[in-house]
Amino acid sequence: MAQRVITQLVSDLSGDEIADGKGESIEFSYRGASYSIDLTDKEAAGFDKAIALYLEHATKTGGRRRSTSAGSKSDYSAKDVRVWAKAQGIDVPERGRIPGEILEQYKSSK
Incomplete structure (x- = not known):
């Protein structure tokens, strides 16, 4: 059936x-x-x-990501940050997201 x-x-x-x-x-x-x-x-x-x-x-707090205001990439690459951090003796993960405090240290060094 x-x-x-x-x-x-x-x-x-x-x-x-x-x-x-x-x-x-x-x-x-x-x-x-x-x-x-x-x-x-x-x-x-x-x-x-x-x-x-x-x-x-209202202020949008979620949903689809918006591009940066200039539509450009960030002023650093993850690879550059990792190389810099290792040269400074800072323990940084080989893969994945780079902790914010390390990014801030990197940005302030430039």
Whole structure:
């Protein structure tokens, strides 16, 4: 016997069925709690409009990384920092992230 399972997305706000491609799930955080809500395209547009004023004045603390203001690489390479640290007798990991205090010492030496 064959079975067919059909999943229907329903708006959490109105209870309306969301046709394929006519809605979205929106994830957001508020006061330390994370939320997800399924909305029709029209409801999602209303959500975007309602939150736009707050987003305009808020400071982004997570999400996708932004490039540096000049769009350039940092003024040092990890290899250079490791070579410098070893020459100074500072124990530095061979791989991975370089501790901030070592970076600061390197920057101040230049």
